Amino acid sequence: MSTPAPRLAQSANRLPGGGTVIDRLVTANRAYAAGFVDPGMDARPVQRVAVVACMDARIDLHAALGLELGDCHTVRNAGGVVTDDTIRSLTISQRALGTRSVILIHHTGCGLQSLTEDFRHELEMEVGQRPAWAVEAFRDVDQDVRQSMQRVRTSPFLPHTDDVRGFVFDVTTGLLREIDPRA
Numbered sequence: 001m002s003t004p005a006p007r008l009a010q011s012a013n014r015l016p017g018g019g020t021v022i023d024r025l026v027t028a029n030r031a032y033a034a035g036f037v038d039p040g041m042d043a044r045p046v047q048r049v050a051v052v053a054c055m056d057a058r059i060d061l062h063a064a065l066g067l068e069l070g071d072c073h074t075v076r077n078a079g080g081v082v083t084d085d086t087i088r089s090l091t092i093s094q095r096a097l098g099t100r101s102v103i104l105i106h107h108t109g110c111g112l113q114s115l116t117e118d119f120r121h122e123l124e125m126e127v128g129q130r131p132a133w134a135v136e137a138f139r140d141v142d143q144d145v146r147q148s149m150q151r152v153r154t155s156p157f158l159p160h161t162d163d164v165r166g167f168v169f170d171v172t173t174g175l176l177r178e179i180d181p182r183a
């Protein structure tokens, strides 16, 4: 390497044995690539389904849903909420890459349940700028799943809204609980 390493911030995520977490990921990738065989897959998801889920570290979506590599599109964000950007991904998923079902997965113990929209105000006080995005905090996870289903079903950009279902994943049992959109 001829270029100097970028200066790390005081708070760089260092490991006890030296290096950073990202260094560890890059090392793991070298081992992964060494054994990698091109699966020759098409970019179109085999099961024609898009999964919208919270980014929570405890949810192993593929394992929890019996999905294999290549089966689905995965759209994850804080809360698994349906934002304009989620709709952007779903629109591309359906119109350009052939998916037609959408499964929404929120979960018990979500970090967004402990936040409120005050979070935006606090951010503004700290950095002098109010974020353009909503925090999308919620109190009632079932109601938030219903709202998310509604946003998908009413999007004018999505051609396939007949197979949209929402669930709450229990992080202590691994079980999904389906949410009735009409309740």
Ligand SMILES: [Zn+2]
Pocket: 054, 055, 056, 078, 079, 080, 107, 109, 110, 111, 112
């Ligand atoms: Zn969450």
